[in-house]
Amino acid sequence: MRGWWREIAGLVLPVACGGCGRPRTELCEDCRAALCGALPRRVRPTPEPAGLPVVHAAAAYENAVRxxxxxxKERGALPLSRVLGRALAGAVRAGTGRMGSPGPLLLVPVPSSRRAVAARGHDPARRxxxxAAGELRRGGMPARVGTVLRQRRPVADQSGLGARQRQANLAGALEVVAGGERLLAAERVVLVDDLLTTGATLTEAARAVDAAGGRGGALSGAGQAAVVAASPSAFEINRNCW
Known part of the structure; x- marks a missing residue:
């Protein structure tokens, strides 16, 4: 309900650019270019956790993009999901070229905790x-979203935790929902999150998908195919990879 009120309010109240605050525009051209104007690149955190899938991001997490x-994510500017989805779609296109034979894509968002979704009034990664799936379909690439991951146990707030602490915090925290294995086996899987920092979250998501059999079978005509991941942005720690 809170998300609906935010969207209605955005139609009738004055708006400002989500990147720089410029009045009377949802997102100015300069900030849009910062998010969508560069070619998506592969990014790697330092240190790179074992098991992290190949990740592509559209922009560095700084300035207007941040x-x-x-x-x-935090202030409920829900219409910005459109441009963030466009940036994510570009990262998905960049990452899926290595996945072998063409076929439909299943975008699997990393799940937020129920408490976080309730506090924000929406699920940012899923939105x-x-x-992004809509943007990909308009470009001729079959894609849909599968919310097949869930948290199997509570995790601590990640803010303030280092790379190893985040890995320990998330180890074994995710699982595939009942029936999700069929979706994962039938389509090419792309894990998505709104931000790559240490890579611990996407590593755990990849582990859960792999445990459910989402890296093989119908994903490839000749054996196993890799799960890849995509994000609209990557933390500044990855800057040397651009």
Whole structure:
């Protein structure tokens, strides 16, 4: 309900750019270019956790890009999901070229905790994934969103934790929901999150998908195919990879 009120309010109240605050525009051209204007690149955190899938991101997490993500995620600027979805779609296209034979894509968002979703009034990664799937379909690439991952146990707040602490915090925390294995086996899987930092979250998501058999079978005509991951942005720690 909270998300609906935010969307209605955005139609009738004055808006400001989610990146720089410029008045009377949802997102100015300069901030849009910062998010979507560069070619998506492969990014790697330092240190890179074992088991991290190949990750592509559209932009570095800084300045206007950081402001847009925080406006969408924490301040409920829900219309920004459209441009974030466009950026994510570009990262998905960049990452799926290595997946072998063509076929439909299943975008699997990393799940937020129920408490976080309730506090924010929406699920940021899922909302961006839905926008990206629509963008991909309009470009002729079959894609849909599968919310097949869930948290199997509570995890601590990740803010303030280092790379090893995050890995320990998330180890074994995710699982595939009942029936999700069929979706994972039938389509090419792309894990999505709104931000790559240490890579611990995507590593755990990949482990859960792998445990459910989502890396092989119908994903490839000749054996196993890799799960890849995509994000609209990557933390500044990955800057040397751009």
């Amino acid at each position: 402001a847009v993500l925080l406006a969408h 961006i994934a839905l926008a």
